[in-house]
Amino acid sequence: MSRRVKLTVAYDGTDYCGWQIQPNGITVEEVLNKKISKLTGEDIRIIGASRTDSGVHALGNVAVFDTESSIPPERMAYALNQKLPDDIVIRQSYQVPDDWHPRYQDHVVKTYEYHICNAPVPNPLKRRYSTHVSFPMDVEAMKKGAAYLIGEHDFVSFCNIKTNVEDTVRTVYALDIMQEGEDITLRITGNGFLYNMVRIIAGTLIRVGRGFYEPERVKEILDEKVRTAAGVTAPPNGLVLVEIGYDDSENGGYSEEERR
């Protein structure tokens, strides 16, 4: 009897060419397919929720696969972690309904963090997981600029032109900017994000923080509705997909929140 297993996947993206399988270089999806196939003895092709770019990290990406394995779904995480390299970890595994799809759900809440190390010289212990900005940054100005992005907007100005999405309207529920010593963290929650959207938002807010843009420029960029308006795309290594929450309470109660 086949059943669908949902995985919560964390990885250090430094040494991977992103999530999705591609001809040049190893990807997280590829490693997972291989290791799950080895574990179950089947030819497994996982379906991922978010195709993170090369170098981007995750604490809570989501994937599903169908298996006839007798290994209890809740034990899959432990069993897989014995086989996976130490830069990929399955944080949780459990059974979901056979038709549950990680990308086609009505109520999805995604959370990303973008990490900046703001110090005169780089910190070698943070270089893999943050972008270094050596010039002083005005965090209050960044917060003011960020406020314009909260709510439902057409984010086409904050989308890589290589996207194939037609509807570029998304809702940002929260965009917090936190400072602790040399660490500045952008934490953004929304119902979905366009291609490179978080990194373009980060790149734009870094410009605000450095004083190249006034905070009000963020609203103008939104209104201009053209990609060239926004700041550069911030480097991938500062980005972490923190969590994908599904409000599936009507549908079996297997949401992330409840399982914690």
Added chain:
Amino acid sequence: MSRRVKLTVAYDGTDYCGWQIQPNGITVEEVLNKKISKLTGEDIRIIGASRTDSGVHALGNVAVFDTESSIPPERMAYALNQKLPDDIVIRQSYQVPDDWHPRYQDHVVKTYEYHICNAPVPNPLKRRYSTHVSFPMDVEAMKKGAAYLIGEHDFVSFCNIKTNVEDTVRTVYALDIMQEGEDITLRITGNGFLYNMVRIIAGTLIRVGRGFYEPERVKEILDEKVRTAAGVTAPPNGLVLVEIGYDDSENGGYSEEERR
């Protein structure tokens, strides 16, 4: 005219066989010697303050070298960072008196941190810079155990037997244990540390945290004065040499504190 330059050195120790030059594998000292020699055109041999072990990190190790280079000492940091790999960074450089030695100073205060990631499954974004402990830990018990180590003691029980030091009395000024979410940090400050002392203290306090030792066991271990009494040496990747402070105010006022 020769002058002595002091460097504050940060590094990710993951890919190095420690600080000190040795036949098998690349070391931080070796890379620094090569890059400084290249920069100045001289045959430079630096003198380091602390010979960190393989895999141990630093934010503030200290080294000196003598040079006749015309590059201003304060500019050496910037110039070297252009040549160094991104896992070694010079945070600061400046001239010190010709006879100033980073190991032979009367008033030295060293600070180390030991990082533990305490969560049911490992966090792949923390694996390089912390030790993972999956079982719940009692941080209050760890604090009680740590309190016995503060002050002047013979730390021979917390010293690798391969040491060649005769006087094993050291003073621990502070040993704080901080918890923030899944992160537990031991921060220890003292006038000096024996070979593996911080990692053996960490290994012992992890045992206290997991409930294998009562907090009072830490005092017994101190009193027994034999290495086999203490817990295992915690892995190197959790350890960071945070700072070496020199109280040189009588001697030219070039202490770390004043330069910040």
